[in-house]
Amino acid sequence: MANTPDAVIDHLLAGIKGFKARYYEQDPEHMQALAQQGQKPKVLLIACSDSRVDPAILTGALPGELFVVRNVANLVPPYQLAGHYDGARAAIEYAVRDLEVQHIVVLGHAGCGGIHALLSSLSGKRLERDFIGGWVSMALDACFKYILNPGGKELPPTGSMEVAEVDLGTLCQHQHLAERAAIRGSLANLATYPWIRARLAEGRLHLHGWWFDLETGDLWCTDAENTVFLPILD
Numbered sequence: 001m002a003n004t005p006d007a008v009i010d011h012l013l014a015g016i017k018g019f020k021a022r023y024y025e026q027d028p029e030h031m032q033a034l035a036q037q038g039q040k041p042k043v044l045l046i047a048c049s050d051s052r053v054d055p056a057i058l059t060g061a062l063p064g065e066l067f068v069v070r071n072v073a074n075l076v077p078p079y080q081l082a083g084h085y086d087g088a089r090a091a092i093e094y095a096v097r098d099l100e101v102q103h104i105v106v107l108g109h110a111g112c113g114g115i116h117a118l119l120s121s122l123s124g125k126r127l128e129r130d131f132i133g134g135w136v137s138m139a140l141d142a143c144f145k146y147i148l149n150p151g152g153k154e155l156p157p158t159g160s161m162e163v164a165e166v167d168l169g170t171l172c173q174h175q176h177l178a179e180r181a182a183i184r185g186s187l188a189n190l191a192t193y194p195w196i197r198a199r200l201a202e203g204r205l206h207l208h209g210w211w212f213d214l215e216t217g218d219l220w221c222t223d224a225e226n227t228v229f230l231p232i233l234d
């Protein structure tokens with residue numbers, strides 16, 4: 001494994017040469033079509049920025065197959081017109097309204113640092129970062145809705161000390177529950193976008209929640225109602 005600064009970059013440059021040999025020399029028609037006719041991916045995949053869960057590597061997708069949005073903890077903000085500089089919403093809009101993708105997959109994973117940061121801050125640990133805490137707090141509602149308060153009781157206000165009254169300790173010990181809840185929250189947020197909602201109603205677009213188990217390499221997927229995660233068996 002490359003470990004000096006130059007060797008790290010050289011390793012990546014060699015990878016790009018390998019990419020050229022593999023795709024441009026072995027399958028020139030495919031690459032020419034992509035360059036000249038544009039992309040027509042059928043899938044928007046929203047994944048975490050984590051280096052261990054690269055969607056193209058995980059799925060073995062070809063160039064042009066996946067339109068990918070990556071951010072900390074694979075989160076989708078709710079539909080809101082007031083925001084500026086909004087990369088996630090802009091990319092989702094382009095994929096849905098211009099590329100007309102047929103599927104949106106939200107891909108989360110075990111050992112997610114973003115979800116860990118959320119749970120740490122819920123436990124009262126101060127997060128000494130400028131942007132991460134605000135971003136991952138987006139998943140807070142989903143944690144309450146799907147795990148800490150599944151009965152639908154009235155939610156405590158965000159940041160309230162009442163958080164300590166629910167079984168937060170258990171949740172922190174089973175981080176995958178929060179990771180999966182965050183995926184469900186992102187799927188619910190996707191359904192707040194009017195042009196996504198319309199396409200869902202017409203059956204032109206389908207939502208999927210995936211959770212990748214880094215320990216075992218297994219994938220868990222949501223059921224048809226996007227409520228329960230089930231393992232994909234061999």
Ligand SMILES: [Zn+2]
Nearest residue numbers: 048050112113
């Ligand atoms: Zn992550």
